Every structure is written in C-alpha cells, then in structure tokens.
Amino acid sequence: MVEFVRFIERPDRTAGAKGGTIHPLALAAMEQTGEQVSQQKGRGSQRFLQGGLSAPMTVTWEITAACNIACIHCLSASGRRRPRELKTDQALALVDELAEMQVFQIHFGGGEPFIYPGIWKVLERCTERELVMCISTNGTLITAERARRLKQFDPLYFQVSLDGGTPQTNDSVRGKGVFDRALRGLEFLATENHSLTVNSVLTRYSFYELDLLYEIAASFKAKLRVTRLRPSGRGQDVWADLHPTQEQYSEFTGWLMAHPDVLTADSFFHLNAFGTTLAGLDTCGAATATCCICPEGEVYPCAFFQAPEFEAGNLHEQSFREIWQNSMLFDYYRKMGGGACSGCGQYNVCHGGCPATKWFVHQKLSIKDPECVLL
Amino acid sequence: MSHSPVQYQLIPEVKIRREPFGGILYKYGCADRGALSFINSPQLIELLIASQQQHHGDVSGAIESSRYSEASKQKLYSILDDLVKRGYIHILPEMAEM
Numbered sequence: 001m002v003e004f005v006r007f008i009e010r011p012d013r014t015a016g017a018k019g020g021t022i023h024p025l026a027l028a029a030m031e032q033t034g035e036q037v038s039q040q041k042g043r044g045s046q047r048f049l050q051g052g053l054s055a056p057m058t059v060t061w062e063i064t065a066a067c068n069i070a071c072i073h074c075l076s077a078s079g080r081r082r083p084r085e086l087k088t089d090q091a092l093a094l095v096d097e098l099a100e101m102q103v104f105q106i107h108f109g110g111g112e113p114f115i116y117p118g119i120w121k122v123l124e125r126c127t128e129r130e131l132v133m134c135i136s137t138n139g140t141l142i143t144a145e146r147a148r149r150l151k152q153f154d155p156l157y158f159q160v161s162l163d164g165g166t167p168q169t170n171d172s173v174r175g176k177g178v179f180d181r182a183l184r185g186l187e188f189l190a191t192e193n194h195s196l197t198v199n200s201v202l203t204r205y206s207f208y209e210l211d212l213l214y215e216i217a218a219s220f221k222a223k224l225r226v227t228r229l230r231p232s233g234r235g236q237d238v239w240a241d242l243h244p245t246q247e248q249y250s251e252f253t254g255w256l257m258a259h260p261d262v263l264t265a266d267s268f269f270h271l272n273a274f275g276t277t278l279a280g281l282d283t284c285g286a287a288t289a290t291c292c293i294c295p296e297g298e299v300y301p302c303a304f305f306q307a308p309e310f311e312a313g314n315l316h317e318q319s320f321r322e323i324w325q326n327s328m329l330f331d332y333y334r335k336m337g338g339g340a341c342s343g344c345g346q347y348n349v350c351h352g353g354c355p356a357t358k359w360f361v362h363q364k365l366s367i368k369d370p371e372c373v374l375l
Numbered sequence: 376m377s378h379s380p381v382q383y384q385l386i387p388e389v390k391i392r393r394e395p396f397g398g399i400l401y402k403y404g405c406a407d408r409g410a411l412s413f414i415n416s417p418q419l420i421e422l423l424i425a426s427q428q429q430h431h432g433d434v435s436g437a438i439e440s441s442r443y444s445e446a447s448k449q450k451l452y453s454i455l456d457d458l459v460k461r462g463y464i465h466i467l468p469e470m471a472e473m
Contacts (some may be wrong), residue, residue: 048413054394055413102392104401132403155388155403183386 022329023309029359032366034337035210048286052334055101055324057285060292060303062109063091064116069138069161069175073201073242076294076306078111084296084316088118090127094293097320099129105113109136109303111295114146123153134159136199139185140178147188155193159225160186165212173242186220196222201229202252203242210255214262223264226256230304231360239361249373251273270353273346274371283351286331287312291324299316299323301333305356339366346374382467385432389463391423397422400463406410410462419454434464 006154022030036050046279047079066081067074080271098106106126113135115117126133132155139160160182167179174182182349189196198217200206210226217224231239246254256262266280270326281289286302293299297315300306312330313323324330338344341352354367361370368375390401394413398420402410414420426437434455438448460463 048394048396048415053399054392057399102390104390104392105403 006051006298015056018071020313020328020332023311025363026307026309026329027227027332029363029365030332030336032364033339034342034366036335036337049283050334052288052324052330055098055103056290057103058105058107058290059098059103060109060290061094061354062108062111062292062294062303063113063119063122064111065114065295066115067110067138068115068140069112069178071161071174071234072238073163073173073203073229073233073235075230075233075235076109076111076303081111081115082295085116086297086315087297088121090297090315091118091122093124094315094320095122095129095131099131101324103131103323104133105132107134107136112138112141114141120149123150123156127156133157136161137185138174138178139182139189142185142188144188144191147192147194150189150194151192155195158189159197159199160189160222161199161201162213162216163201163203164206165209165216169209172205173201173203183216186222188375190220196220197225198222199225199227202226202244203229204244205242207244207248207252210252212260223261223263224259225265226268227265228267228354230354230356232304232306232356236360243371246371246373246375249371253278267354270350270369270371272349282349284353284355286355287330289374291330293320299327300358304354305359307356307359310359336365340368341372344374381435383434383452383459383464384467385423385426385434385461385464387432389423389427391420391427393417393420393424397401400458400461402463412463416454419451422451 062076064081064085065076065078067078070079110116110199114137123133133153134157136159162170162179162182163173170179171177186196186198198213198220200213211336214224229235229239229243249271252285253274253276256264257276260279264278264280266285268278269282270278272278272282286305290302291299292301292303292306293315294306299312299315299320300310301312310329312327338347338352353372355365358365358367386402388403392399396413397415397417400412400414422437422441423434423463426432426434430436438451443451455464459466
C-alpha cells in the first residue's frame with residue numbers, strides 16, 4: 001500500500017483561482033507575439049496541444065542540481081546541491097501526484113540524478129505507480145552493482161550523455177576523462193541489458209562525429225538520441241561558439257532522414273522548414289505537453305526554459321496540479337501567437353521554433369527562432 | 376450479429392488518457408522509439424479504455440459486447456487496423472490464422 005506523503009509547508013490556496021503573478025518582462029514578451037493562430041487553422045500536433053493538455057505527457061524533473069562534472073553547456077548550470085531541494089518525502093508525494101494526474105513518463109535529470117539521496121526510493125515509488133522512468137545521466141557514477149540493482153525498476157530506460165564520438169570532442173565540453181568514464185557506465189548498463197540511448201547534444205564540432213556516435217551507440221545495443229543545443233544555463237556563454245551552422249543543419253537533416261532509427265526528442269522541428277518533415281512533434285510542447293520541475297520545486301515551461309521570469313509556480317507553495325491547471329504564466333504561454341512567424345509559409349510545419357532559444361538569445365518571443373533555417 | 380475477423384488485442388504497455396478532444400495513446404519505447412498519438416474520437420478512446428479495464432485488452436470483445444450499430448462496428452474495425460500499424464494493438468496469432 002502506498003503511503004501518500006503531503007507537503008506540509010504549503011499555505012492554503014483557493015482551488016481553481018488563476019495562480020501567481022507574471023513577471024512584467026515575461027508578460028510583455030508573450031503579449032508581443034500577438035493573437036494565437038486558431039485551433040481550427042492549426043495543423044499537425046499543434047491543434048491538439050493548443051490550450052494545454054489535462055496533464056503533461058512527460059515531466060522533466062531535475063531532481064538535484066548537484067553534479068560531479070561541470071559541462072560548459074549545462075542548460076541548468078548544475079554543480080552544487082541547492083538549499084531548498086525537495087526532500088525525499090516531498091519527492092515521493094510528487095510522484096503520487098503525477099501518477100494521479102496520469103502523467104505518462106518522468107524524465108529524471110539534474111544535475112546528476114544518482115547524487116540525489118532519495119533517488120532509489122523515488123524510482124521504487126515510480127515503479128509502484130506504473131510511471132515510465134527515464135534517467136538522464138552522465139554515466140560516470142554507474143557501477144556494476146548499481147546497474148544490477150537498477151534492474152528491479154520497470155519500465156526504466158537510460159540516456160547516457162556523450163557530446164562527441166572522441167575523447168577530444170566530448171571532453172572539451174564535458175570535462176577531462178569523462179568520455180572514458182561514460183563509456184564504462186554504458187558498458188555496465190549494457191551488460192545488464194538495460195534499455196539505453198546515447199544522448200548527444202549537436203554542436204558544430206560533434207556534427208562531424210555523428211557517424212562515430214551512431215557506431216558507439218550500436219556497440220552498446222543502444223539508440224543514438226541527438227538533441228539541440230539550447231542557450232540556457234551555462235549554454236548561454238558558449239552557444240554562439242558551439243551551435244551548428246545553417247549548412248551543418250541542412251546536412252544534418254539529410255543525415256537524420258538516412259538514419260530513421262536515430263531519436264531526436266522532438267527537438268529539431270525547426271528544421272522542418274527545410275521542407276522535410278522529421279519524425280515526432282512538429283511544434284513546441286512546452287507548458288502544453290511537458291514542463292520542467294527544478295530541484296527547488298520551481299516549475300518552468302520546459303527544461304530549456306529555466307528563466308526566472310518564466311517560473312510558473314513553486315511546489316513548496318502549490319501542488320503540481322494547481323500550477324499546471326491554474327498558473328497564470330502557463331495560461332498566457334499557451335495562448336502565445338506566432339509573432340514574426342505568423343505570416344510565414346512554413347509556420348504550419350515548424351510553428352516558429354523554440355521559444356526558449358528566442359528568449360535566451362534576444363529576450364524576445366515575437367522574433368524568429370535564431371536558428372530559423374529561412375533566415 | 377457480426378464478429379471480428381481477427382482478435383485485436385491492446386498491447387499491455389499502452390497508456391490511454393482522456394482529453395477534451397478525445398484522448399492520447401502512449402506506448403513506452405526506447406529501442407523501438409515508442410509511439411504517441413492524439414485521437415480526436417472520444418468514442419474510440421472510450422472503447423479502448425473499456426477494452427483495457429473490462430476486457431483484459433480484448434478490443435474485439437469490447438466492440439462485440441457494445442451496442443454499436445453494425446456500420447459503426449465495421450468502421451471501428453477499420454480504425455483498429457491503423458492502430459495495429461502504429462504499434463498499439465496486435466492481432467492474436469491463432470485468431471489471425473483462422
């Protein structure tokens with residue numbers, strides 16, 4: 001029998017009221033995007049996501065900010081544990097709440113999830129509540145014993161990060177020696193037949209090693225999962241130097257079409273404007289299909305949009321359900337218009353690209369995606 | 376009374392959730408990518424939920440025990456073929472060979 005643990009620090013709030021306030025910069029940026037394209041006119045995934053779902057499909061949960069490595073592009077600027085990180089009993093209560101809302105999957109990230117003291121109890125509770133679990137890990141703390149112990153949790157899969165197919169490329173981003181340690185973690189997980197992906201952020205340097213990354217993943221019977229570099233967290237400092245060029249993106253689109261088994265986490269839908277529809281969602285799912293819970297209980301539209309101005313609420317003050325259903329920030333966010341992209345002939349296939357990238361590069365949401373392939 | 380030509384069985388890993396437009400089908404998957412579909416037919420979603428909760432995933436059984444018209448049943452069976460292609464439903468082998 002599952003014991004439901006409740007947060008005891010939360011003040012009472014009136015159920016159903018639109019909660020919180022919106023930072024004036026966020027409000028102005030969202031209002032500048034203009035009128036939302038009507039649901040009737042919307043195409044693809046967007047017509048279902050407009051207005052938001054009853055609950056997220058996937059929640060990214062950065063369960064701790066503590067990390068044993070220091071990637072130069074870390075989107076959450078992880079390193080040390082933060083003072084108000086959720087305690088284990090609070091984390092268990094959150095799992096129960098997400099299960100009751102029928103969230104399908106929790107994607108654990110950080111920081112490094114295996115540094116969080118309560119991670120084993122949280123995974124156990126997720127298994128009891130039949131939530132699909134994905135752990136995004138740097139792989140360096142995976143031991144043979146841990147890999148064996150993790151077999152008790154199901155369904156569980158892993159994303160082990162490698163941001164290059166060689167130690168030189170990977171370690172220039174993730175730190176000295178991390179490539180070899182990540183491979184060792186992959187080996188331990190593969191030995192136990194865990195479901196695996198090798199997760200790789202596409203940079204202008206790792207672009208040349210895609211085939212190598214594909215081979216490395218295959219050697220562990222893993223899928224390669226390539227994701228987009230976002231200029232959030234420490235990524236803001238290196239984005240200009242690391243983000244792929246337009247030519248690389250064009251070639252990458254062809255590469256993806258030639259490798260249909262490569263996963264992308266739906267993060268390259270802005271490339272649909274090249275005229276080739278990639279697999280997955282064709283629109284941003286932030287605040288509609290997904291959202292991000294950060295270590296200290298902050299809830300953001302997505303893992304890439306951890307800007308204080310866009311905090312929708314905090315779990316120390318409100319339940320997750322209250323935030324998802326009643327946050328004023330989310331309410332506005334779900335009604336955003338297409339901004340400068342509204343009249344574009346390709347809007348129906350890319351829906352304007354990534355709002356987080358727009359915000360972190362130019363502090364605006366009404367502009368085109370800085371990596372728009374039509375710029 | 377009509378009968379399904381084959382037995383359509385909902386895959387156990389498939390999760391179903393009602394939404395105002397109908398619902399979502401979600402199948403966990405890593406090695407095989409998984410699947411996600413937005414279904415804008417509340418009737419189909421209710422049928423699949425009934426299959427899962429009352430018929431142990433037997434979608435054909437759920438259809439045959441329903442009060443749908445013959446035309447509606449045939450339409451539902453044709454939709455199920457699409458869900459087979461998308462990986463949410465499989466056809467039980469022994470029935471398929473009959």
